[in-house]
Amino acid sequence: MITLDITTRQREDMIDITALIRQTIRNTGIDRGIAYLHVPHTTSAITINENADPDVVHDLLLGLRRLAQRDAGYRHAEGNSDAHIKSSLLGVDQTLLIDGGEPVLGTWQGIYFCEFDGPRRRKLHIRILAA
Amino acid sequence: MITLDITTRQREDMIDITALIRQTIRNTGIDRGIAYLHVPHTTSAITINENADPDVVHDLLLGLRRLAQRDAGYRHAEGNSDAHIKSSLLGVDQTLLIDGGEPVLGTWQGIYFCEFDGPRRRKLHIRILAA
Amino acid sequence: MITLDITTRQREDMIDITALIRQTIRNTGIDRGIAYLHVPHTTSAITINENADPDVVHDLLLGLRRLAQRDAGYRHAEGNSDAHIKSSLLGVDQTLLIDGGEPVLGTWQGIYFCEFDGPRRRKLHIRILAA
Numbered sequence: 001m002i003t004l005d006i007t008t009r010q011r012e013d014m015i016d017i018t019a020l021i022r023q024t025i026r027n028t029g030i031d032r033g034i035a036y037l038h039v040p041h042t043t044s045a046i047t048i049n050e051n052a053d054p055d056v057v058h059d060l061l062l063g064l065r066r067l068a069q070r071d072a073g074y075r076h077a078e079g080n081s082d083a084h085i086k087s088s089l090l091g092v093d094q095t096l097l098i099d100g101g102e103p104v105l106g107t108w109q110g111i112y113f114c115e116f117d118g119p120r121r122r123k124l125h126i127r128i129l130a131a
Numbered sequence: 132m133i134t135l136d137i138t139t140r141q142r143e144d145m146i147d148i149t150a151l152i153r154q155t156i157r158n159t160g161i162d163r164g165i166a167y168l169h170v171p172h173t174t175s176a177i178t179i180n181e182n183a184d185p186d187v188v189h190d191l192l193l194g195l196r197r198l199a200q201r202d203a204g205y206r207h208a209e210g211n212s213d214a215h216i217k218s219s220l221l222g223v224d225q226t227l228l229i230d231g232g233e234p235v236l237g238t239w240q241g242i243y244f245c246e247f248d249g250p251r252r253r254k255l256h257i258r259i260l261a262a
Numbered sequence: 263m264i265t266l267d268i269t270t271r272q273r274e275d276m277i278d279i280t281a282l283i284r285q286t287i288r289n290t291g292i293d294r295g296i297a298y299l300h301v302p303h304t305t306s307a308i309t310i311n312e313n314a315d316p317d318v319v320h321d322l323l324l325g326l327r328r329l330a331q332r333d334a335g336y337r338h339a340e341g342n343s344d345a346h347i348k349s350s351l352l353g354v355d356q357t358l359l360i361d362g363g364e365p366v367l368g369t370w371q372g373i374y375f376c377e378f379d380g381p382r383r384r385k386l387h388i389r390i391l392a393a
Contacts, residue, residue, distance in 0.1 A: 001294075032132075034167060034258065038359050040368030042312040047219040048171040059205040059212035060219060067198060067329060074321040077323060081321035088309045088322060092371075093357045095224050097169050097258050099132050104256055106171030109223075118333050125366055127296065127359050129393055131260055163263075165298060165389065172298050178350040181304040190336040190343035191350060198329060226355045228300050228389050235387055237302030240354075262391055 005124040008115035012065065014057045017124070018110040020105075021096070024106075024126055025103055032131040035096040035103060039124055043083035043117035045090035046124075051110025064089070064116075083116035090114055098128070137253040139175075139246035143196065145188045148255070149234075149241040155257055156229055163262040166227040166234060170255055174214035174248035177223035177255075182241025195220070195247075214247035221245055229259070268384040269308075270377035273383035274327065276319045279386070280365075286388055287360055294393040297358040297365060301386055305345035305379035308386075313372025326351070333363075345378035352376055360390070365366040 004025055005131070006015060025035055039046050050056040064086050075079035094111070097104040113124060133155060137146060156166055170177050182186040195217050205212035225242065228235040234242070244255060263287060268277060287297055312318040326348050328367050336343035356373065359366040367373070375386060 001359060003335065034260070036357055036359055037229075038357075038366060040366070041372060042310075042318075042368065046174075048223050049215055049219050053207055055146050055206040055208070056212065056215050057174075059207050060216055062205065063203075063212065063216035064301065066203075068325050072325075072328075074324065075317040076315055077317070078315075081325065084318050085322055085325035088311050089351055091222060091353060092310050094165055095169075095226060095357055096145055097132060097167055097256055101335055104132065104169060104171070106173065106254075108173050109171060123368075123389050125359055126392065128355050131258065131295070166390070179354050180346055180350050184338055184340075186306075186337040186339070188348050190338050191275065191347055193336065194330050194334075194343065194347035197334075205350075220351055222353060226298055226300075226357055228263060228387055231377055234265065235300060235302065236306065237385075239304050242304060261390065 002126045004124045006124055007112050008118035010121055011118055012061045013115040013118055014112040016051055016110050017113050021111050025098055026101060028128050030128055030130045031101050033098045033104045033129050035098055036127045037094040039092040043080055043087055044122055045092055045114040047090045047112050047114055048109050050108045078115045085121055086116045092130050093127045133257045135255045137244050137247035137255055139158055139251055142249055143192045144246040144249055145243040147182055148240050148244050152242050156234055157232060161258050161259055161261045162232050164229045164260050166229055167258045170223040170224040172253055174211055174218055175253055176218045176223055176245040177225045177239050178221045179241050181239045183239050213249045217247045263389045265274055268375050268386055270380035270382055273380055274323045275377040275380055276374040277371050278313055279347055279375050283373050287365055290390050292392045293363050294391055295391050297360055298389045299356040301354040303384055305342055305349055305355050307349045307354055307376040308356045309352045309374050312370045314370050316324045348378045350354045357388045
């Protein structure tokens with residue numbers, strides 16, 4: 001298992017980790033297999049979405065903010081229940097197919113580490129298995 | 132890795148691909164294992180839900196439309212930010228257990244390819260590993 | 263494949279199954295690998311979120327109720343379309359890394375079986391593969 005460090009820059013953030021994951025997969029020398037990603041936090045998540053137009057990231061964070069507003073009559077005293085909800089909506093795990101030593105991604109797909117209660121220093125675990 | 136072609140019929144659509152996935156798994160002759168599905172697009176997704184009453188599909192698409200409305204002050208110039216949001220909410224990957232040469236599904240479960248910005252010709256990647 | 267029985271206590275419920283999953287993994291004696299969890303129902307789901315403060319579970323269920331209200335003009339005659347929507351939002355599968363014979367989880371992470379149309383007797387399938 002490989003653990004990567006991710007530093008997020010603001011309360012709500014999406015960090016494009018495609019190149020980082022690609023390099024991590026290449027370093028293993030595995031040609032065909034599966035990569036399992038796990039975010040060990042409860043106020044962040046992982047998702048795959050468009051990496052061409054940065055406005056898509058803006059709109060994703062905006063759309064999620066509308067789904068779980070920050071101060072909306074929650075009980076949890078830390079005041080970050082919106083971040084916990086977003087984490088469960090997007091999920092903390094992601095599976096990637098590996099083919100030709102590369103993660104299989106569509107033309108417009110990038111892998112994003114999603115921060116909902118930052119900025120913080122975060123971890124991301126990866127296990128890569130050969131097929 | 133196997134790549135299937137999926138043709139969607141309208142802007143928002145859920146195509147029941149259970150029989151297609153079942154046949155694809157059978158063709159490999161693998162009795163026990165795991166199937167990994169990956170949608171290589173950023174405005175579609177994959178989900179598992181009820182395949183008995185077509186009203187459930189209607190209500191799922193309706194419920195998602197309420198969560199991410201089409202014209203809601205987004206920045207992305209293509210005008211399909213709602214579709215990007217829905218794609219991340221449902222996710223582009225799905226893992227299936229295989230037992231007795233069949234995907235393990237509950238009585239009412241079907242596998243759906245979800246289109247949010249169609250109609251289009253789409254791809255679905257599958258890798259099947261023996262346990 | 264191992265199948266566990268889960269009994270839910272109310273219509274909307276989150277059952278902390280972390281200890282149950284941990285024990286199931288330990289029983290296999292597998293040191294390093296992957297656990298695949300699958301919920302074979304269409305009105306329940308699985309998620310990972312905070313297991314320290316029970317208010318987080320309360321707020322998650324509250325947040326989801328706001329996203330899919332119970333009587334909101336759905337077609338499906340069973341009256342549980344809200345539960346189907348929540349099931350697809352959180353998803354019915356979960357992948358866990360196993361290291362040192364234990365599921366890899368962050369300090370505050372617990373695994374939850376999510377009920378949206380209970381109380382009911384439910385099933386959870388698990389397959390555990392060595393790396």
